[in-house]
Amino acid sequence: MARRRPVSNLLALAVLTVVVQRPMHPYEMASVLRSRGKDQDMPIKWGSLYTVVRNLEKHGLLEAVESGRQGARPERTVYRITDAGRREADDWTRELLREPRREPSAFEAGLSVMAGLGPDEVAPLLRRRLELLEEQIEAGRAALEEERAELPRLFLVESEYALAMRRAQAGWVRSLLAELDGGTFPGLAEWQAHHRTGEMSPDVADLANRGRPAD
Amino acid sequence: MARRRPVSNLLALAVLTVVVQRPMHPYEMASVLRSRGKDQDMPIKWGSLYTVVRNLEKHGLLEAVESGRQGARPERTVYRITDAGRREADDWTRELLREPRREPSAFEAGLSVMAGLGPDEVAPLLRRRLELLEEQIEAGRAALEEERAELPRLFLVESEYALAMRRAQAGWVRSLLAELDGGTFPGLAEWQAHHRTGEMSPDVADLANRGRPAD
DNA sequence: CTGCGTATACTCGCCTACGAGTAAACGTGG
């Protein structure tokens, strides 16, 4: 299961789900995708579009149906989805919904190297983050409310999810900040000291040597 | 702000934060990082290690100090962090903590193409996801508890965050599932009908044509 | 002491991603 996708870029899934409706040429796929704001839901880079479409064709998930040229325009190749393409899209969607993958966010990476800065510096950074998050949450809430007027719920779940996750993140940051500001974060004094003086308490020094070959 | 990093791969940040402690050769960096479980906190691919180290050197963030060879071994280059490297690491860390970046997860992508499947298929998929999530949460909780015995809180925040986010995700999935199972999800009948018959209600058909050129 | 599995320590090369560039056509303000 979860075998390697012939075209692993998620843009390929977006392309498949849009071309399933009717045959299209690449640029039209892009404009449809853009108008639906799919570039918000997936890490889409438009520079990859033509490569991805070509690869989809190579693997038999799309096929060219028409290479009509209009006037002096360079010919536009229109693509249609194949049965294999439909299967791939459904299978991929199933996998994405079924399997919780561990995908560490940039913030997680940041937290994991946070100790390199001192606590006095970390707190203001997190405060700033919280402000920005709150702005984003408010903007997302407002956008969602507007969209609810014109779109069925079915096409808004991903935005609802994104909003819920931001709220959860904001909550978590708030609680960490409270510990930092209130001085209740365990080991805060040691962290402070280590950062000022460069000295480590013996247990932390042990840690720093883990993984060192026994040479 | 947020200028392009000379070496954008997050593995580079991990390398910098580990080599800040003492000079090392690449393989040792890998083993230290692995022993600290950093590959859990960042999307680290070990195949990229030597490329990344070379690029860090090229940009003056690391420098080779020693190319000692032991016995018949191929020479191992030992690298030391430079001042620029220290600055880069700190600056990068600050950015990661300060700026909430929108990074759509695979699940979000899945939700955004969920409509391609029928509701009868989606519900079981989400149920399965929830099960797996709960297992992961329990495993994460247990692991965290064990680590709390040997590591200061400072080095566990990223795991706590990851756990909190999974819990939030599980909660969200549970509530969506409740709507689906209880039949209270708005538009569920239309979704069902459209999927069985392929017919669309007029408003959804409109949507499908958005972004289509006026030709 | 010899064979073999496992840890150590990398190298290589394909292939993809994606930014930057191009160029025609369209529209629209003066």
Add this chain to the structure above:
DNA sequence: CCACGTTTACTCGTAGGCGAGTATACGCAG
């Protein structure tokens, strides 16, 4: 009606990501 910005519609080059392969050393079972 023409200059100029914008939209349409791609092409190209290349950095670098990453999997797969390689080779040596080491421990230890027989």
